[in-house]
Amino acid sequence: xxxxxxxxxxxxxxxxxxxxxxxxxxxxxxxxxxxxxxxxxxxxxxxxxxxxxxxxxxxxxxxxxxxxxxxxxxxxxxxxxxxxxxxxxxxxxxxxxxxxxxxxxxxxxxxxxxxxxxxxxxxxxxxxxxxxxxxxxxxxxxxxxxxxxxxxxxxxxxxxxxxxxxxxxxxxxxxxxxxxxxxxxxxxxxxxxxxxxxxxxxxxxxxxxxxxxxxxxxxxxxxxxxxxxxxxxxxxxxxxxxxxxxxxxxxxxxxxxxxxxxxxxxxxxxxxxxxxxxxxxxxxxxxxxxxxxxxxxxxxxxxxxxxxxxxxxxxxxxxxxxxxxxxxxxxxxxxxxxxxxxxxxxxxxxxxxxxxx
Amino acid sequence: xxxxxxxxxxxxxxxxxxxxxxxxxxxxxxxxxxxxxxxxxxxxxxxxxxxxxxxxxxxxxxxxxxxxxxxxxxxxxxxxxxxxxxxxxxxxxxxxxxxxxxxxxxxxxxxxxxxxxxxxxxxxxxxxxxxxxxxxxxxxxxxxxxxxxxxxxxxxxxxxxxxxxxxxxxxxxxxxxxxxxxxxxxxxxxxxxxxxxxxxxxxxxxxxxxxxxxxxxxxxxxxxxxxxxxxxxxxxxxxxxxxxxxxxxxxxxxxxxxxxxxxxxxxxxxxxxxxxxxxxxxxxxxxxxxxxxxxxxxxxxxxxxxxxxxxxxxxxxxxxxxxxxxxxxxxxxxxxxxxxxxxxxxxxxxxxxxxxxxxxxxxxxxxxxxxxxxxxxxxxxxxxxxxxxxxxxxxxxxxxxxxxxxxxxxxxxxxx
Numbered sequence: 001x002x003x004x005x006x007x008x009x010x011x012x013x014x015x016x017x018x019x020x021x022x023x024x025x026x027x028x029x030x031x032x033x034x035x036x037x038x039x040x041x042x043x044x045x046x047x048x049x050x051x052x053x054x055x056x057x058x059x060x061x062x063x064x065x066x067x068x069x070x071x072x073x074x075x076x077x078x079x080x081x082x083x084x085x086x087x088x089x090x091x092x093x094x095x096x097x098x099x100x101x102x103x104x105x106x107x108x109x110x111x112x113x114x115x116x117x118x119x120x121x122x123x124x125x126x127x128x129x130x131x132x133x134x135x136x137x138x139x140x141x142x143x144x145x146x147x148x149x150x151x152x153x154x155x156x157x158x159x160x161x162x163x164x165x166x167x168x169x170x171x172x173x174x175x176x177x178x179x180x181x182x183x184x185x186x187x188x189x190x191x192x193x194x195x196x197x198x199x200x201x202x203x204x205x206x207x208x209x210x211x212x213x214x215x216x217x218x219x220x221x222x223x224x225x226x227x228x229x230x231x232x233x234x235x236x237x238x239x240x241x242x243x244x245x246x247x248x249x250x251x252x253x254x255x256x257x258x259x260x261x262x263x264x265x266x267x268x269x270x271x272x273x274x275x276x277x278x279x280x281x282x283x284x285x286x287x288x289x290x291x292x293x294x295x296x297x298x299x300x301x302x303x304x305x306x307x308x309x310x311x312x313x314x315x316x317x318x319x320x321x322x323x324x325x326x327x328x329x330x331x332x333x334x335x336x337x338x339x340x341x342x343x344x345x346x347x348x349x350x351x352x353x354x355x356x357x
Numbered sequence: 358x359x360x361x362x363x364x365x366x367x368x369x370x371x372x373x374x375x376x377x378x379x380x381x382x383x384x385x386x387x388x389x390x391x392x393x394x395x396x397x398x399x400x401x402x403x404x405x406x407x408x409x410x411x412x413x414x415x416x417x418x419x420x421x422x423x424x425x426x427x428x429x430x431x432x433x434x435x436x437x438x439x440x441x442x443x444x445x446x447x448x449x450x451x452x453x454x455x456x457x458x459x460x461x462x463x464x465x466x467x468x469x470x471x472x473x474x475x476x477x478x479x480x481x482x483x484x485x486x487x488x489x490x491x492x493x494x495x496x497x498x499x500x501x502x503x504x505x506x507x508x509x510x511x512x513x514x515x516x517x518x519x520x521x522x523x524x525x526x527x528x529x530x531x532x533x534x535x536x537x538x539x540x541x542x543x544x545x546x547x548x549x550x551x552x553x554x555x556x557x558x559x560x561x562x563x564x565x566x567x568x569x570x571x572x573x574x575x576x577x578x579x580x581x582x583x584x585x586x587x588x589x590x591x592x593x594x595x596x597x598x599x600x601x602x603x604x605x606x607x608x609x610x611x612x613x614x615x616x617x618x619x620x621x622x623x624x625x626x627x628x629x630x631x632x633x634x635x636x637x638x639x640x641x642x643x644x645x646x647x648x649x650x651x652x653x654x655x656x657x658x659x660x661x662x663x664x665x666x667x668x669x670x671x672x673x674x675x676x677x678x679x680x681x682x683x684x685x686x687x688x689x690x691x692x693x694x695x696x697x698x699x700x701x702x703x704x705x706x707x708x709x710x711x712x713x714x715x716x717x718x719x720x721x722x723x724x725x726x727x728x729x730x731x732x733x734x735x736x737x738x739x740x741x742x743x744x745x746x747x748x749x750x751x752x753x754x755x756x757x758x759x760x761x762x763x764x765x766x767x768x769x770x771x772x773x
Contacts, residue, residue, distance in 0.1 A: 059736060062735070062736050062738075065738050087463060087738075088463075089463070090460070090462055090463025090466070090481045091460075091461075091463030091464050091467065092459070092460035092461060092463065092464070161615075166722075200546075207722075210722070211639055211721065212639070212721055212722055214717065225614065225616060226615070226616045227614055227615055227616065338478050341477060341478055341481075342470065342474060342475045342476075342477050342478045343474060343475065344737060345470070345471070345474070345737065345739060346474040348733070348737065349547060349549070350546065350547055352549055352725075352730060352733065353546060353547050353548060353549035354546065355722045355723075355725070356549055356552060356553060356556075356722070356723065356725060357546075
């Protein structure tokens with residue numbers, strides 16, 4: 001069967017084989033893809049003299065399995081979520097990356113000590129720490145404004161439609177935290193059937209008023225259109241709308257759910273050596289700092305946070321906008337990759353069933 | 358009578374005519390075959406093989422069976438329900454070491470995880486620590502994770518041990534296997550697929566009927582107007598047809614959303630209050646409105662092509678014989694448009710059943726169709742589940758096609 005698969009995709013492969021002498025990076029598009037293009041792809045290409053280009057996907061982890069199984073890998077580097085990086089690595093879909101091959105921090109700290117815990121896995125290296133937060137339109141609330149995760153679910157105090165990501169991940173956690181579960185216990189509770197019921201019961205309370213979004217760029221759009229008064233979103237997208245486009249959006253950091261975004265190399269990438277060079281460059285202290293000047297996702301190296309970071313406009317200080325800023329971390333939860341690698345199917349199936357009811 | 362033997366007919370060069378004819382015919386057949394060979398190869402490569410692969414995936418997943426040969430042997434030697442002994446753990450340990458070596462623990466774990474959640478990390482974690490596995494094996498396994506003592510885990514591995522399984526079809530029918538291997542329906546809050554299949558067919562039927570009601574007068578108008586005017590109108594029909602699907606869908610979002618053009622207009626007119634804005638998008642209504650518009654040309658075009666060639670004299674004859682206009686329409690005109698109605702309806706219905714981008718964009722929570730779940734499983738790399746759902750959808754459409762053939766006859770189909 002595998003042979004036939006290879007055969008049937010060989011024809012398609014012919015069309016692409018001519019373009020092998022170019023590094024292809026796949027990311028999420030929008031403000032985020034742009035940040036990686038400007039901070040990593042273009043400067044690396046200029047410094048190394050090797051052509052490189054960026055392509056977009058709704059989720060770059062999705063095509064990797066298809067490409068590797070068909071033996072027709074057309075991308076060299078993919079920017080993927082942490083749980084996907086673990087899962088694909090376990091399935092042998094990614095090239096291993098040796099932490100010793102990564103450069104030491106700008107201050108000389110070896111990479112193994114410089115990266116934050118968990119930021120380098122067997123097959124992937126963190127490009128930033130991003131977060132699921134919720135944000136509201138400041139013009140819609142006079143007087144009291146939402147400040148806690150619970151406020152997101154409080155339709156009496158803050159009436160109006162809510163935007164929520166369509167999927168179980170990060171939504172169930174938010175529901176539990178809003179229901180009073182401390183961040184440290186969220187995954188323990190969610191591991192029990194009662195905990196799952198509790199999360200869905202909490203979601204039931206706002207279900208009729210929810211507008212569901214899927215692509216990251218939809219969330220700020222729903223907010224800007226006045227379709228919702230508050231929405232969950234990737235924090236960088238809200239930052240981009242608020243700072244670069246002057247939208248009256250305010251992020252609520254209470255109950256934020258953060259995780260590492262990872263650069264990885266699909267198994268059999270056409271330019272594997274160059275891909276490794278690219279990742280070493282992009283995840284160096286300077287590379288991580290450069291990305292953080294374009295979008296408010298935190299660098300995962302200690303050395304990258306030592307000096308003050310400024311947004312590309314040259315005046316906005318980035319530190320308070322990063323998920324890793326201490327004042328934003330008072331009630332924060334790190335996504336458990338292990339939990340979602342295991343339960344993704346089951347909980348999303350339940351989520352879909354709940355959604356359709 | 359036996360004496361009369363006709364000399365066999367021969368060609369000019371003396372060969373038997375029958376053989377020469379057969380040769381000439383087979384040459385012609387070969388040439389004809391060579392002419393269609395490129396298309397045949399194309400269809401086989403891009404259509405038959407992928408569909409075959411898809412069907413194969415829906416009941417074949419060797420993620421565990423191909424990577425755990427020793428454990429499989431133990432399962433074969435011991436009947437279901439046997440508590441795992443030291444030999445079982447030893448076999449599993451050997452497999453774990455091989456999995457670590459070949460990086461196949463993820464694949465194996467994924468397969469078992471479909472049967473029992475949370476076994477994926479159990480297997481990958483154990484494989485990662487496979488170097489610690491030394492006799493006595495049972496203790497070594499329990500030291501890594503105490504779930505290895507759980508009979509359910511072993512039962513899950515046993516049911517994953519065959520590369521061929523109906524489990525994906527069971528899941529697609531909202532059923533599951535209990536611990537003792539019997540089949541039961543899943544808990545009520547997990548049932549979704551049957552509901553969505555029914556909903557997909559109902560929504561598609563509603564869209565087909567709406568399309569027919571809207572398209573019939575338009576097609577009739579197009580067919581009866583003078584050519585110059587008809588062509589102008591035809592461009593209006595075709596223009597949206599040529600516009601990108603995404604552009605059309607997004608413009609509907611602009612029109613229908615809460616703060617959109619239609620709502621703003623109605624509020625300005627005072628028909629509805631600012632708080633009572635109509636919910637026309639991000640729900641089933643939105644799905645039906647937008648899909649009806651997107652699929653309308655597929656109904657208009659076959660109808661138009663059939664109506665254009667209906668001679669007006671039949672209707673005139675009916676009228677002159679005293680039929681009312683309604684009777685003329687019902688008994689003379691409508692039956693003649695049936696091939697167009699059939700073709701258009703079948704086309705719209707089959708397209709609607711498999712549509713996913715429009716419901717994904719404007720469907721919100723309750724406007725999702727089965728295709729959106731197939732997409733969901735594709736994205737989550739559960740291709741087997743996606744394949745099982747697709748195969749069921751394919752079967753459903755084939756049944757409808759067969760019904761259509763029985764009721765109306767596929768010969769009557771007229772696409773243009």
